[in-house]
Structures are given as C-alpha cells and as structure tokens.
Amino acid sequence: MVDMNLNRLRAWPAYIVFLVMTASFLICPALCWSEYDYVDINNPFLRKIPIAIPLFKTMAKSRSEKRLSEKASDLLSETLEFTGYFKMLDRDAFLVDPEKFNITALNINFQNWTSIGAELLITGSLLVKKDIIDIELRLYDTFKSKLLVGKRYRGWINDQRKMIRRFCNDVIFCLTGKRGIFDSKIAFISTGSGNKEIYICEFDGYNPIQKTHNNNITLSPAWSCDGKWIAYTAYKKGRPDLYIEHLEEKRGFVVKKKGVNITPAWVPGKFALAATLSFSGDPEIYMLTGTGKIIKKLTNKWGIDVSPSWSPDGKKMAFVSNRSGTPQIYIMDIASGNVKRLTFQGRYNTSPSWSPNGDKIAYCGAEDGEFNIYIISVDGNDPLQLTFNEGDNESPSWSPDGNLIAFSSSREGPCRIYVMSAYGTDQRSLLALPGEQTNPRWSPGIVSN
C-alpha cells in the first residue's frame, strides 16, 4: 500500500481518462439528506452508532482477491471509526456467514443485524479484473430495512483506498449533512531527518511524506484555504524568514525582513495571510498578500503579538498578545480594529485555533507548569479543558468538519501527533515516526492531489 501514491501519480493522466471513480448512483438510494438525525450534532461522541461491516464478498475465490476484500473492508471500518461516530461491531459476533449472505436489500434479513445491536450495516462486493477493481458498497438502516447510500466504483487496484474514502464521505454526508474529512491532510513538523522539516500525511496518519528538505529549522506550516499553498518559517538563510510555496509547482515567495517573519495564517477565501513581523523592532501582526507584500499592520501594541487564527468568515482574527503582562488570547474585529481579551484563566494561553463552525476557539493553556488543550466559546464563556495529566499537550488544530482536533503531546515521552474529538474523547496517536512530531495543521476539506 505504501507505494500506492507513487503509482497513482504516475497513472494520473490515464486515471482521469479512465473515469476511475465512476460513482454511479446505480442503486438509487432514498434521498439521504433529509435524514440527518442519525448523528447527534450536539455531541456525536456521547452515543456512538453501532455499525456492522461484514467482509466484502468476492466473486472469484482466489486468495489474492480474498485478501484484497479483507483489506478493503478493514480499511472501510477504520476510516469510519476514525470519525468517532461509530461503534464497530465485532465480526465474530455476526450471525450471518459472509460467504453466503446476499448484499442487496431484497435478500438481507435485517433481523440478523438488529438482534446483534447493529443500527447500520454496510455491505460490499469486490470484483478484480487484471489491475482494475470494481467495488459496490451499500449502507443500510437495519431497523428501517432501508438502503441509505449505494455506490459502485471502478478504478485501478491501487486506488482502492481512494474509492473507500469516497464512499465514507458519502456515508458521513448522508448521516450528518456535512462533508467528511477523508480528503483532508495533516501537515506537521518532524525531526526524523535530524532537522525540523515539514511532513504531510493523510487525515488518518497514512502515507507521511517529507515535504521540505531545508536542513535547518523549519516551523509553523499553514495551509492556504484552497489547500494548494503552504506558508512556513525556516532558517534557510540563517534567519527566521517566511516562505510561501505552491505545493505542486515549484514556485513561491519569501518574506525576509529584519527580525522575525513568523506564524503565518491564511485569510479564509483569499490569497492573503496574516503573519508576525518584527522589522519595526517589535513583533506585530501584518496582513500580507499571498506574494508576501504588506497590505497593512493589524496590531499596534508594544510587546509580543503572534499566532493569528482567522474566523471562518475572515472578519475576525484571534491572536496571542502579552499586552496584559502574560500571553493571552485576544480577538480583533478586522473592520473596526477593536480588540477584546478572550482568555482570563491562567497565566499562559497561546496557540489559538478557530473552529470551522466559527463558535469555538481551541488553544493551549498552562497551569502549574503543565500544558493542556482547552476550548472556549468565542464570547469567552465555558472554557473547557480537553486533556488532563498526560504530559504537555500543545498546538491544537481543527479537522475541516469541526469534529476532531489534532494536537501534539509528550504523554508517551517524545512529542507525537494525537487526534481527539472536539469534546476531548477518543484520544489516540495519529502516526508513529522516528524523531519528534509537533505543530500539526489540518488542511481544509479539499486538497489538490
């Protein structure tokens, strides 16, 4: 599976022609978007939906095909489980022999599934011809005996992961009315090569790739809102300069003013970003064009002003300032320039990350020398601690659907990337790599690849 990405890249032109993911609505499902009540949006992680995903059926009985089916059904399970919405039912508890049971609604005895507690059922079948794979996937509501989503995909075997992901996006859209996160990526800093460099992996930690080879110190990756550009700070020329680079094409811009050029954050919907520059002798946040030219100075207060994070509508900016004597989070209304302090608890609150839903800000707060992740309403109410007594926890970053938060933690010794629900539940390690991993930044929902 590891070399899949390369193959996919090589096969790219053919891939378009080939209509790889012919997501045909062959099995026309009931109109799904009227049924968002499956997942409780207020706290989807309180009660997980029990779901059964039996092994996909294969037409041929070849061993390789069977292994492929196993891999595909496991991948589907893991991908959906990652969201935190579902409770995966143990396949050993299933009453139906996957070899024998039929995968279409007409022939499914839903009682076999409701009796083991499954509220949802996903059946699949898989057909391999040479390098081409056909996958049929169906999501059923077992209590209503109803088909919710039915799709068929055709493509290269190597694109199997992509097909499964696309189906998962459809499942999540059907159940929540929101787009899934399965096309998103996570950028982070890793010291695996001996230096801090930017790596990018898929939403679930799969396929981490080293993106920069600067051989010095590289920090603070920031995704543009279309996912095509990344801005970061690096000491390529011995000083902390700001680099703005296109992820696919070899082009970019540099901001290399005297002092620091740090903490970039792209303005939603625009080719522009906010960043802290200290050429004036004091670190202030400026608005820059995507090409690195100063549009205007946003903050104007002696002391430190860093780490901007934009509201989803781009009208407000959260940032860190020590204007009160300790680092605290403030919110600036861009049109009026008005600034109001958001955090009052504790003497060290940094790393604001504005939620994609717009109502909350995640941040890192220190109490008694321990750093933990908190969220707070944008009106300053209900600060809520999400991590407890497990090393230092820093750099929160929201998933594009606002359901998950990636962060770094030293709970197992070296710093690694972890993911949890927006309520602090389901905390787990995202990936295992040599060195230390910090500073995760979740991409927007759609990333070119």
Added chain:
Amino acid sequence: MRKKLWIGLVLLLVIPGLLCIASCAKKAVKPDTVEVQAEAARKAAAKEKLARQQAIEKQAAREKMFARNMFINENIHFDFDKYNLLPLAQQILQRKAEWLRNNPDVSVIIEGHCDERGTNEYNLALGDRRAESAKTYLINLGIAGSRLTTISYGEELPVDSGHNEVAWAKNRRAHFTIE
C-alpha cells in the same frame, strides 16, 4: 769576551722587551674581548627585553583573547516568559559595551533563546524581544545600532537539553557572536 757579554745583555733586555712587546700586543687584544662580552650582554639584555615585551604582548593578546572569549561566552539570562534585563545581565552588558568600545571594528549578532516550555511560535517572538532588549541596552550605552544584529531562535537551539529548571534557566538566554 766583553762583546759577547754586551750581546748577551742586549739580548737579555731585548728579548724580554720583545716578549714584552709581544705580550703588549696580546694585551691590546684583551680590551676587545671585553667589548664583545659587553655587546653580548647588551644583546642578551635586549633579547630579554624583547622577550619580556613579547611576553607582555602575549599576555596582552591573551587578555584580549580572553576578553573576546568572555564577550562571546558570557550569556545573559532571563526569567521565564520575561525579556526585561536582570541586574546581573545589565552588569554583563556593561562589560560587553566596554569591550565593544575597545574593539570598534567589530559587529556582533545577538541571539535570543528560550527554554522549551510553552509554544514554539510564542517563543520565537519572545527570543526576538530578549535579543532586542540586549541590543537596546547596548545602544543606550553608546554602541552604534548598526554594529548590532539580532536573531531569534525561540526554543530551537537549547544549550542544555535537560528537562528541568537548571537546564531551562541556562537556555533562557541572549548569546553573542562576532560577525
């Protein structure tokens, strides 16, 4: 017979005379030797003086090197999350200013560093402030700002990789290097 006696007498006188002349000639050489010795002594003295001078110069150079190394090696330190200059830091900076006045051709880089605690991003700005604090202090002591550059390394380059207060205190520093 008498003649022989005379000759004998003359010889008796002349030979010692000759001998005397010969010895006198030898004696004329003797003062020369003294001069050589004096010269040698003089030379030795000069050499010694030179050596002493060289030693002094060496010492001076050593002291100069020592001062230079002191300038480079002596960091100033800060409290956690602070960039104000503590009394000891001010004393050290005064010494540094003196050295800079004595070495007017030298330009320096002031690096600002933080301990590992807290956010990398915030620490980059904090390191910048620390280096700027030191720079401003030196400017106020009369050092030209054009000779002073600052770089913040945030928490990225600790001198002590420990995870305790001793290590953190060492790492919260401004470090000076010569350009």
